[in-house]
Amino acid sequence: MDAAACLDVLALDQPPAAWVDAAHRLLAELVRGGAALGWVDPPSHEEVALLLTDVAAQVQAGDAALRVAVLEGRLVGLGYWTRYARPTHRPHADLEKVAVDPAAQGRGVGRALVSALVADARAADIEVLTLDARGDNANALHLYRNLGFTEYGRLPDFVAVGERRYDKVFCMLDLRRS
């Protein structure tokens, strides 16, 4: 089924408590299932709440965008970008934690989220939007490539999950040229 018709992708500057709870459940479930989101173990509620509070503060300062995907009133996805802190990197931002509920995957939610975040970056005059992904994350890499991101490098066998090692793949979208 195509979710696009009844999907809302909302920009947030202060996530309500109920959505912080839902975001925690979503991220913890994905990481428990092995998703490549930067955590080895599922994040605690406190960790997710602190992360979203930090991102929300950056949104309010004009240095980030946070989007949630809502399907039939339920939070089924999220993602954000934050502007680089380093003074020489300030025109650019990094996309992180794009995550879609496993039950809603493959229905266009990820595409809608990332497209909205790219539009937000354009509206904020971000010049280059970067991201990194684990080399085996075929669905994510497929999605990013389809939206115009190109790979600009990789660190072989860099991401450590227990004894396993995966490439870290760096991608970029140059909004000055696209």
Ligand SMILES: CC(C)(COP(=O)(O)OP(=O)(O)OC[C@H]1O[C@@H](n2cnc3c(N)ncnc32)[C@H](O)[C@@H]1OP(=O)(O)O)[C@@H](O)C(=O)NCCC(=O)NCCS
């Ligand atoms: C990566 C992720 C965000 C994609 O979200 P999604 O809602 O499933 O993606 P979409 O339905 O919008 O699909 C986007 C593209 O990926 C493809 N895709 C998505 N899931 C797929 C699957 N299970 N099998 C094959 N292709 C898939 C779709 O076919 C689509 O391709 P198209 O544009 O050519 O039609 C989602 O799989 C996810 O949350 N994964 C776990 C967390 C994660 O890895 N995040 C990224 C960190 S870098």
